[in-house]
Amino acid sequence: MxxxxxxxxxxxxxxxxxxxxxxxxxxxxxxxxxxxxxxxxxxxxxxxxxxxxxxxxxTGMPIKEIKTFIDWCTDGDSTLQQRFDMFMERKAVVDMQIAELKKTMELIDHKCLYYKTALDAGTEEIHKNDKIEIPHY
Amino acid sequence: MxxxxxxxxxxxxxxxxxxxxxxxxxxxxxxxxxxxxxxxxxxxxxxxxxxxxxxxxxTGMPIKEIKTFIDWCTDGDSTLQQRFDMFMERKAVVDMQIAELKKTMELIDHKCLYYKTALDAGTEEIHKNDKIEIPHY
DNA sequence: CTAATCTTTAGAGTCAACTCTAAGTCAAGT
DNA sequence: ACTTGACTTAGAGTTGACTCTAAAGATTAG
Known part of the structure; x- marks a missing residue:
C-alpha cells in the first residue's frame, strides 16, 4: 500500500x-x-x-472540539448518535454562515456602487444628500 | 443631535x-x-x-487593513480609486468564501447521510464495502 | 452629599492556532 | 563514507484579537 x-x-x-x-x-x-x-x-x-x-x-470548529469528534470515532458504534448530531449541528452553522456572508455581500455591493458613483463624479460630495447615507465613507 | x-x-x-x-x-x-x-x-x-x-x-479582513481603509477615508477624494478597488476585492473574497462553504456543505451533507445509514443499521460496519469511503470515520 | 455606577487610560494577560528552534536521527545520492 | 536534506521531539516564540486590571475621574439616583 x-x-x-x-x-x-x-x-x-x-x-x-x-x-x-x-x-x-x-x-x-x-x-x-x-x-x-x-x-x-x-x-x-x-x-x-x-x-x-x-x-x-x-466551519469554525476549534481544534479541541474536533478532537472530541476524533475520540468518538475511536470509541466506535456507541458514539454514532453524537457524531450524527454533530454533523447536523455543523450543517446548521454553515447555513448561518452562508446567510451572514450574503448579508455582508449586500453591504459590499452597496459600497461598490457608492464608490463607482463617487469615482465617476470625481468626488464623494455627490453623496452628500443621500437619504440614509453613511457620512464617514 | x-x-x-x-x-x-x-x-x-x-x-x-x-x-x-x-x-x-x-x-x-x-x-x-x-x-x-x-x-x-x-x-x-x-x-x-x-x-x-x-x-x-x-470578510476576514484583519484590523490593520481596515485601518488602512479608514486612513483612506480620512484622506478624502484622492483615495476613491483605492477604496473602490478594495470593496471590489472584498466582493471577490466573499464570493470565494461562499463557494468554499458550499463545498464544505457537500461534505457535511454526505457525512449526515453516512451517519444516518450507520445509525439505522446500528453499526458503521454497514459502510465497510462503500466505494471510495473513508475508513476512519 | 454620597454611593453606586459609569467612563477613562496604560498596560498586562489570555487564548487559539500556529510557527519555529535546537538537537538529534534517518535516508538517499555520489 | 560522507554530505545533504528530510524527519523526529520538546518546548519556546509569535500573532491577532481581544479581555481584563488598576487607578483615577465623571455622572446619576436618592
Missing amino acids: KTFSISEVAKELNVTAYTLRYYDKEGLMPYVERKESGQRLFKESDIAALKVIECLKS | KTFSISEVAKELNVTAYTLRYYDKEGLMPYVERKESGQRLFKESDIAALKVIECLKS
Missing part, C-alpha cells in the same frame, strides 16, 4: 508540516502509523481523514 | 466596550468625538461606520 511522508501530505493539503505535527500533538491523528524509526507513514485514508478535519475547521 | 455612550453602542453592535476601545486604540475610530471630560460621544453615523467595520471584519 502506497504511503506518504509528512511533507508530501502537507503539500497535498496546502498546509505546513508544522501544522500537521501540531494536529498530531493535539490528538487529531491517532491512526497515522509510523516506521520503526518514528517517521509518520500517511495512507490515502489518513489524507481523507485530514480532509474531514479541514472541513470541520472551515 | 442624539449621542450614545460606549456601553450603549457596545450593546447595539453586540460587542463589548473593551472591543470598541481596542478598535479606537488601533485607529479605527478617528472620527468619534469626546466630551470635555474625555468621554466618547457616538453619533448615529459613528455607529453606521462601525457597521461597515464589522462588515469588513466578517
Whole structure:
C-alpha cells in the first residue's frame, strides 16, 4: 500500500508540516502509523481523514472540539448518535454562515456602487444628500 | 443631535466596550468625538461606520487593513480609486468564501447521510464495502 | 452629599492556532 | 563514507484579537 511522508501530505493539503505535527500533538491523528524509526507513514485514508478535519475547521470548529469528534470515532458504534448530531449541528452553522456572508455581500455591493458613483463624479460630495447615507465613507 | 455612550453602542453592535476601545486604540475610530471630560460621544453615523467595520471584519479582513481603509477615508477624494478597488476585492473574497462553504456543505451533507445509514443499521460496519469511503470515520 | 455606577487610560494577560528552534536521527545520492 | 536534506521531539516564540486590571475621574439616583 502506497504511503506518504509528512511533507508530501502537507503539500497535498496546502498546509505546513508544522501544522500537521501540531494536529498530531493535539490528538487529531491517532491512526497515522509510523516506521520503526518514528517517521509518520500517511495512507490515502489518513489524507481523507485530514480532509474531514479541514472541513470541520472551515466551519469554525476549534481544534479541541474536533478532537472530541476524533475520540468518538475511536470509541466506535456507541458514539454514532453524537457524531450524527454533530454533523447536523455543523450543517446548521454553515447555513448561518452562508446567510451572514450574503448579508455582508449586500453591504459590499452597496459600497461598490457608492464608490463607482463617487469615482465617476470625481468626488464623494455627490453623496452628500443621500437619504440614509453613511457620512464617514 | 442624539449621542450614545460606549456601553450603549457596545450593546447595539453586540460587542463589548473593551472591543470598541481596542478598535479606537488601533485607529479605527478617528472620527468619534469626546466630551470635555474625555468621554466618547457616538453619533448615529459613528455607529453606521462601525457597521461597515464589522462588515469588513466578517470578510476576514484583519484590523490593520481596515485601518488602512479608514486612513483612506480620512484622506478624502484622492483615495476613491483605492477604496473602490478594495470593496471590489472584498466582493471577490466573499464570493470565494461562499463557494468554499458550499463545498464544505457537500461534505457535511454526505457525512449526515453516512451517519444516518450507520445509525439505522446500528453499526458503521454497514459502510465497510462503500466505494471510495473513508475508513476512519 | 454620597454611593453606586459609569467612563477613562496604560498596560498586562489570555487564548487559539500556529510557527519555529535546537538537537538529534534517518535516508538517499555520489 | 560522507554530505545533504528530510524527519523526529520538546518546548519556546509569535500573532491577532481581544479581555481584563488598576487607578483615577465623571455622572446619576436618592
